Amino acid sequence: MNENVIRYLQDNRERLVEKLEEFLAIPSVSTDSQNKEDVVKAGQFVADYLKEIGFHSVELQETNGHPLVYAEWLEAESAPTALFYGHYDVQPADPYELWDSEPFEPEIRDGRIFARGASDDKGQVFMHLAVFEAYMKTEGKLPINVKVCIEGEEEVGSEHLYPILEEQKEKFDADFALISDSGMVEKGQPTMLYGLKGFTGLEVTVNGPSRDLHSGLYGGAVKNPLMALSHILAKLKNEEEQVTVPGFYDQVEDLSEEERALMNKAPGENYKETINIPETTPEKGFTVNEHLMARPTLEVNGMYGGYQGEGTKTIIPSSATAKITCRLVPGQDPAEIQQQLTDYIYEVAPKGVTVDVHKEPLSAKAYKVDPNNPLITKAADSLTESFGKKTVFVRLGGSIPVVESIDNLFNIPVVLIGFGTPEDNLHSPNESFPMDHFDKGMEMLVKYYSEVASVK
Template sequence: MSEKVLAYLQDNRERLLEKLNEFLSIPSISTDSVHKPDVAAAADFVSNYLTEIGFTTVEVQETKGHPLVYGEWNGAGEDAPTALLYGHYDVQPADPLELWESEPFKPEVREGRLYARGASDDKGQVFMHLAVFEAYMKSEGSMPVNIKVCIEGEEEIGSENLYQVLEDKKEQFAADFAIISDSGMVDTGQPTVLYGLKGFTGLEFTVHGPSSDLHSGIYGGVVRNPAMALSHMLASLKDEQEVVKVDGFYDGVEELSEEERKLIADVPGENYQQTTGVEKTVSEKGFTAKEHMMARPTMEINGMFSGYQGEGTKTIIPSSATAKLTCRLVPGMDPDHIQQLVIDHLHKNLPEGVTMDVKPEPLSAKAYKVNPDHPLIKTAGDSLQKAFGKEAVYARLGGSIPVVESIDSIFHMPVVLLGFGTPEDRLHSPNESFPLESFDKGMETLVYYWDEVKNTSL
């Protein structure tokens, strides 16, 4: 079956690339209200494409913000599995414009890469799925599984309305599993299946001392310096071996099995010194950097400030000091509980003579993990290997993709994360691009995947 579909994709490659360029030419910047008509145009592009392909239900669902495009094709019958494709058609702003070598919304191919805002994140990868659906429908007249499509326009502004829609229309969006291509491979040419994501919680806290900045001569030695108090409190959170010292933080964290340590060891190591510019990497005592990043919880200071920040010296005792913290969580950790443990720790470690107020970050996410041996995951790895000619690696991501956690918690279904981006794609930065090799081999992967998945018993 797949031969005809693959041939269709090859025969129509130029036309499909042109159609992708049309999609990429729409400046659907969701964060900028000036671009609201462009965001709507991108939604129309998706819905029109779904209609062309032959989706039987196509809806542009209005929300309080930007619309969500829903599509459905049930021609594979009741016995075939149903997959939910999630993606987004909105993009990040393109500025600073002067750093782009070609215009962000005039796609251009240079040295095997397609340059445009959204080429990788996520229009390019959404388009590959749609093109594969087209290839099936035009060459075979049907797709191997039932497909529901959910392409939103607010991913770059925090998916403000998505979760409520999914909750409200749970039945409409329900499926056997979800598939998302909005991520990347661990290295260029290294096919990757993500089987886990970290959860997330955070907070900001401010230590208050004197009611205004004080003269450090006249009041030095009399009042607690809030910046020093903050430093003591922050230092108490994590030791120099990168172990979090908050009571109960690691309770419930599942042990890293030998099998999984092996999987992680097989993921080709990024040269962290080179990519980050640090002289030496550090990681939690007892774990490698890759293990810590993929499979152990972390706590980071994202920002802090107090007192005078200009040139030279200003001899004050600052009236307050603030820090912003986030934690990345692994399965077994509840975001709200961890947030409370950190708050309790800060209260316990608040020095005499200062007070504190805490702003808990309202957004949070649980970690997500699927068994890497799950047939849907194994099939993804096998399909990648067939298309790219290289064994796939199974990796967990140190980051969070909130939509995955939401799909998991609303629908209790596995999420297949098949990302075709590469570390060189410059997401959210000037000169975003996507390799044409990923475009071709990615679509090939999807064809192998659908052909195989239709036989998977779920």
């Protein structure tokens, strides 16, 4: 069976690449109201393709934002049902002048296809659709039951997706979910992602005098808000990269030796070469991979206040602000972490200023699936076979909020199979996707869909 399906993909590669280019050429930028019709056009492209493949009940569901594509094929008796999730919206292409080719005129060069959405997420979504087509055209059926959920608002927070999943829970329910919206640790290195960090954030503003003051006339009498903010931030984390907020680590799961070994098998980035730093600074007692994948973090993302112009302006600023985010691990609740941070910031705030803490509304819990789950191990085996290299297992420092939503609503395993690479330039000029990953990735998906048909 696999051979016929893979041969179909090979024989039809040129046509499939042309169809992918047609998809990528639609400027479905969900953040820009000027592209609203283009976003709908991209959704319609997906819906039309699913109908052409032979899916049943293909819907372009209207929302208060951009439409959601739903489709199903449920004729594989006794086989499991997968909920395949992806998104067809893309980030803005600005700044255009930094692109080497037009962002919505796909171009293949140096073994990569360049276009906005090539990797995130149109290219990876299309790979699954092409595999569905290959199965239907050669076998007349899919090896498993599939429900498709492809949205047009992932890049703007998926605001309207979550209510739909909740209201139509039975319609979207499945045995497991499958998402390809991530990548590999390096090009050609098959990677099985079995966990994601959660996140939460705060904005802290320190207010002092009602206006900026002359530093010579008021220095020594008035607390400087920038200095006060610096003292607060310095008390949140020590020099060993350990967060000092009381209770921060209370719910953090201990790392087993088995999982530590699994993480440390993954190749690490050469940071001195790629981002020009003299050395790495993981939390004391943990390797870089362990800290990246499985330990919580606290970072100051921005800090501003006072004079920012050329030269000197001798003032005591009236206020100072910092933006803080935390990446969380399983066991940590975003709301609890926000409150712990807030309480501690008020506790350590110096005299002479007032502090205002704003809790950012966007947050997500961490996600982790057992790496020994058959759905995961079969994916790893299929990756190894198709890419010709042993699959490594990692947990990602980033977050995919929809994963938490699916986990909470349906209580099913989420299989994260990413084909992107670190060189893809996600959200940046010259986004691209390697064509050999396009080919090997589809071959892997053919094997995987066939393999999981027997998983109960």
